[in-house]
Amino acid sequence: MTKYILKRLGMAALTLLVILFILFLLLEFMPGSPFNDEKLSPDQIANLNALYGLDKSPVIRFLIFVKNVVLHQDFGISFVIKKNAAISDMISSRIGITIKIGLQAILIGTVTGIVLGVIAGIKRNTIFDTLTTIIAVLGVSIPSYVFALGLSYYFGYKMRLFPITFDIDDTVRSMVLPSIALSMFVIAQTARFMRMELIDIFKSDYIQLAESKGLSNLKVIIRHALRNAMIPVITVLGPLLVGLMTGSLVVEKIFGIPGIGSLLIQAIQVNDFNVVIAIAFIYSFLYIFVNLLVDLLYGIIDPRIRVQGGGTNA
Amino acid sequence: MKKILRVNDLRISFKTNSGNVQAIRGVSFNLFKGETLAIVGESGSGKSVTTKAIMGMLANNATVEQGSILFDGNDILKLTKRELTKIRGSRISMIFQDPMTSLNPTMTIGKQIMESMLEHRKMKRSDAKIKVIELLDLVGIESPSKRFKSYPHQLSGGMRQRVVIAIALASEPDILIADEPTTALDVTIQSQILELIKELQMKLKISIIFITHDLGVVANMADRVAVMYAGKIVEYGLSDEIYYDSKHPYTWGLLASVPDMSTKVDMLYSIPGTTPNLISPPVGDAFAYRSEHTLKIDFEEQPPFFKVSDTHYVASWLLHEYAPKIEMPEHLQRRIKLMLSEEY
Numbered sequence: 324m325t326k327y328i329l330k331r332l333g334m335a336a337l338t339l340l341v342i343l344f345i346l347f348l349l350l351e352f353m354p355g356s357p358f359n360d361e362k363l364s365p366d367q368i369a370n371l372n373a374l375y376g377l378d379k380s381p382v383i384r385f386l387i388f389v390k391n392v393v394l395h396q397d398f399g400i401s402f403v404i405k406k407n408a409a410i411s412d413m414i415s416s417r418i419g420i421t422i423k424i425g426l427q428a429i430l431i432g433t434v435t436g437i438v439l440g441v442i443a444g445i446k447r448n449t450i451f452d453t454l455t456t457i458i459a460v461l462g463v464s465i466p467s468y469v470f471a472l473g474l475s476y477y478f479g480y481k482m483r484l485f486p487i488t489f490d491i492d493d494t495v496r497s498m499v500l501p502s503i504a505l506s507m508f509v510i511a512q513t514a515r516f517m518r519m520e521l522i523d524i525f526k527s528d529y530i531q532l533a534e535s536k537g538l539s540n541l542k543v544i545i546r547h548a549l550r551n552a553m554i555p556v557i558t559v560l561g562p563l564l565v566g567l568m569t570g571s572l573v574v575e576k577i578f579g580i581p582g583i584g585s586l587l588i589q590a591i592q593v594n595d596f597n598v599v600i601a602i603a604f605i606y607s608f609l610y611i612f613v614n615l616l617v618d619l620l621y622g623i624i625d626p627r628i629r630v631q632g633g634g635t636n637a
Numbered sequence: 638m639k640k641i642l643r644v645n646d647l648r649i650s651f652k653t654n655s656g657n658v659q660a661i662r663g664v665s666f667n668l669f670k671g672e673t674l675a676i677v678g679e680s681g682s683g684k685s686v687t688t689k690a691i692m693g694m695l696a697n698n699a700t701v702e703q704g705s706i707l708f709d710g711n712d713i714l715k716l717t718k719r720e721l722t723k724i725r726g727s728r729i730s731m732i733f734q735d736p737m738t739s740l741n742p743t744m745t746i747g748k749q750i751m752e753s754m755l756e757h758r759k760m761k762r763s764d765a766k767i768k769v770i771e772l773l774d775l776v777g778i779e780s781p782s783k784r785f786k787s788y789p790h791q792l793s794g795g796m797r798q799r800v801v802i803a804i805a806l807a808s809e810p811d812i813l814i815a816d817e818p819t820t821a822l823d824v825t826i827q828s829q830i831l832e833l834i835k836e837l838q839m840k841l842k843i844s845i846i847f848i849t850h851d852l853g854v855v856a857n858m859a860d861r862v863a864v865m866y867a868g869k870i871v872e873y874g875l876s877d878e879i880y881y882d883s884k885h886p887y888t889w890g891l892l893a894s895v896p897d898m899s900t901k902v903d904m905l906y907s908i909p910g911t912t913p914n915l916i917s918p919p920v921g922d923a924f925a926y927r928s929e930h931t932l933k934i935d936f937e938e939q940p941p942f943f944k945v946s947d948t949h950y951v952a953s954w955l956l957h958e959y960a961p962k963i964e965m966p967e968h969l970q971r972r973i974k975l976m977l978s979e980e981y
Contacts, residue, residue: 528739532804535692535733536753537726546752550743626743626788 331618335611342607343389346600347381357402357594375402377596388600398601403593410601414583418605420494421575421582425567428503432509432563437459437508437556440517444552445544447522455514462511467570471504471577488579506586508566513556519554554625561614568606639813641738641844642668642691647704649686649695651675656916660686662868663704668812673838673845675855675876676864678890681912684848687865688814690714691846692731708812727757729812730805732834735821736797740789745802746773747785772803775840776798777833795826802833806841813838816848831858853895856880856977863950864888867913867923874949880973883965884943884951886928893969895976922954930963 358371372378376387391397398410400439405413443455479487489497524530525548533547568584575584583602590598622628649661661683668674676684689695691706693713706713708724716724724840730753733739741749747769766785773781776799789797798818805813815834819827835858839846849855855862856876863873864887872885883889890908910927913919919926925935934954943956955963 402949528733528735529741531694532731532733532739532801533741533752535726535731536756536804536808537722537724538752538756542756547741547744551741553745624743624752627790 328619331615335615339604339607340389343600343604344385344601347385347388350596350599351381353594355594356552357596358508359594363589373549375400392604399597401590401595401598403595404589404598405518410598413586413598414601417581417583417586420498420580421571421584422609424498424501424505424575424580424582425571427498428505428562428567429509429560431502432506433513433556433560435506435515436510437478437517440514440556441544441552442522443514443518444521444525446465452518453519459515462507463515463576465507465515467504467508467566468573468577470507471501471574474500474504475578479559489581491581497578497580501574501580504574505567505570508570511565512559512563512566516556516559517552521548521553524551526547550624554621557617557621557624561617564613638669638672640667641670643705643707643975644687644691645705645707647687647690647706648702649683649690650700650702651696652698653916654670659869659915659918660699661690662915664865664868664870666863666870666873668719668846670811670844671838671842672860673847673855673858675847675859675862676848676865677849677852677855677862679850679891679908679912681867681915682865683868683933684865685816688731688816688846688848691812691814692725692729694725695705722729726753726810727808728810729814730808730810732798732801732805732813732815732818734817736801738820739801740797742789745786745788746792747787750800750803750807753804757808769803769807772807775837776800776803777829778803778805794822795829798822798830799833802830802837803865806837810843812844812846814846814848817850819854820849820851827854833976834858851895852880852891853976859979866892867918868915869923869952871924871953872949874945878946878949880977881970882945882949884945884949884956885912885924885953885962886930886955887924889965889969890927892973893966911947922952924953932960943977 343388345355356368356372356377357375363371369378373494376384379387388399396411398414401408401410401413439455439458443452446452475485475487476485485500486493486497530543530547533543569583572584572588574580575582578587579585583605587599587602587606588604589595644664646667647658647661651658651660664683664687666674676687678684680931686695686699689699690701691708691713693716695701701714704714707836709728711720713724719973739948740746747766750769750772751762751765754760754768755762760768760907770781770785773784778784778796778799784792789800792800802818818834819830822830831854834845837843847855847859849902859876861873861875862879863870864879864883864885865871866887872879872883872888874883877890880892883892888906890906893906894908895904908927913926919936920939921937922928922935922940923930925931932954934957940952940954940956942950942952944950945956954960
């Protein structure tokens with residue numbers, strides 16, 4: 324198991340490096356530069372470029388960045404948003420709220436999604452099933468920012484239950500609407516998967532065997548069906564995270580949340596290269612890390628994956 | 638002998654998109670204490686549906702049109718869901734066909750066996766665990782206390798079927814239904830499992846309903862055999878009566894389809910034709926279209942049971958006193974003698 328984790332960690336590091344490299348190349352093709360003040364003369368711009376090392380080729384800059392991150396945990400400094408401020412400070416003051424909202428969205432999403440999926444799977448072809456299917460279709464097809472706008476209009480503006488934009492004095496209530504907006508996609512996907520899996524599993528031989536033991540329906544579902552249905556649901560958690568991340572960019576912007584998503588958008592708009600790279604790097608890191616976590620979780624739930632070496636694999 | 642189960646004129650149909658399939662069309666039989674009754678027939682003859690009905694596990698689209706299944710003074714078909722779960726898995730239990738898919742992949746085999754003990758016999762966990770290890774030993778699994786914590790994927794097909802048998806026996810049932818328990822296994826394992834079931838029956842004195850399509854499989858196991866065709870029993874009798882003196886052409890066909898050592902591969906026999914459509918079953922004898930010995934009346938009226946002996950009954954017009962005398966083909970008789978002399 325340790326060997327497996329080490330191997331996965333090595334792969335993760337390599338993947339991150341490749342992503343970073345591509346990021347540096349892509350930024351090279353982006354129009355504009357951080358220094359596009361009309362008052363600056365070409366000489367001054369050249370000087371600034373030289374000062375911040377932007378005159379070097381992207382490959383060299385990539386290597387310098389990697390060296391600084393690895394040796395000094397230093398992501399460099401911001402050029403535009405907060406002149407000469409260390410990016411690591413900018414991010415560390417903002418990343419907490421982004422992760423908090425993301426985790427809340429995952430939690431709300433998976434729990435609600437699983438409950439809905441289980442009900443739909445058990446009460447197949449009833450009104451519950453239809454309702455869940457409707458929710459799932461809406462959740463998958465409507466982007467999270469539409470939900471964000473809708474929620475802030477009804478619950479923020481009309482009913483005044485929650486703040487419309489982020490309120491630093493009331494962070495708990497401020498996070499409710501963005502978390503729900505983000506969780507809709509997760510609810511939809513997990514509910515859909517859970518329902519599909521359960522329906523499949525209810526047809527399987529081992530459920531019949533469990534029934535033939537004279538267990539009540541509830542026991543058959545809880546002991547035999549649920550755990551097996553969870554396996555594929557966990558595998559979609561990884562991809563769901565992508566949706567959550569891209570969603571968080573826009574949702575943070577809409578609610579004015581001071582997280583790293585809104586910072587990234589701002590940085591892209593003003594060509595603050597180092598900030599873009601640092602945040603993109605962090606998003607990639609989170610994504611890879613969660614996927615690794617999901618794979619390990621998968622092994623805990625499914626013994627066929629956990630056990631190494633011994634036994635036949637049918 | 639004491640009767641333990643009585644199935645009486647059972648009729649079951651299934652709603653499908655193309656119409657009502659009359660899967661069981663009047664099946665009656667008794668199961669005596671301690672005996673093995675084999676129900677034999679090809680796919681779609683209704684043998685599995687009959688056992689599902691006994692387990693009270695019919696699919697949602699099934700309707701019991703008529704009949705009763707008497708067990709312990711109660712009609713199983715009239716029990717509530719709650720009462721059913723008390724019988725199912727405790728008094729009557731079942732061995733399934735495919736051991737590769739009938740075990741829960743995410744639960745240790747020990748827990749899977751223990752479940753019905755805790756459910757029906759209200760045993761303490763620690764006692765149940767001891768009992769499970771005894772059971773694993775009984776069904777021939779080596780180092781049972783180590784295997785207790787194994788997951789199904791760590792066992793071979795034959796071992797898994799032994800576990801499935803242990804699950805069925807866990808609650809010490811009166812009746813064990815074995816639904817083609819060896820069909821999914823390879824031949825050497827097949828005979829081991831058959832041997833095991835036989836042995837267990839002698840030790841535990843349970844009654845077994847053994848479902849199969851292969852008369853060869855039950856040759857040395859069954860006390861009595863009921864042959865089913867198109868939702869009806871067409872012939873039933875003591876094992877010897879069926880093997881040596883069967884009267885129904887369909888039984889002959891089944892006997893002829895059992896491969897033996899002298900059969901060359903390209904000469905494997907199969908009964909010509911297919912089973913009739915049970916959405917609109919034939920008016921007369923359902924086997925008439927496939928039989929070599931069809932009479933005119935076969936197309937007009939269903940044959941009643943003709944008595945051959947006190948234990949042997951045949952539903953075929955060939956047994957009528959006016960019908961021409963037709964005996965089991967001689968080459969088949971020779972083959973059966975040969976087959977039964979081989980150790981199965």
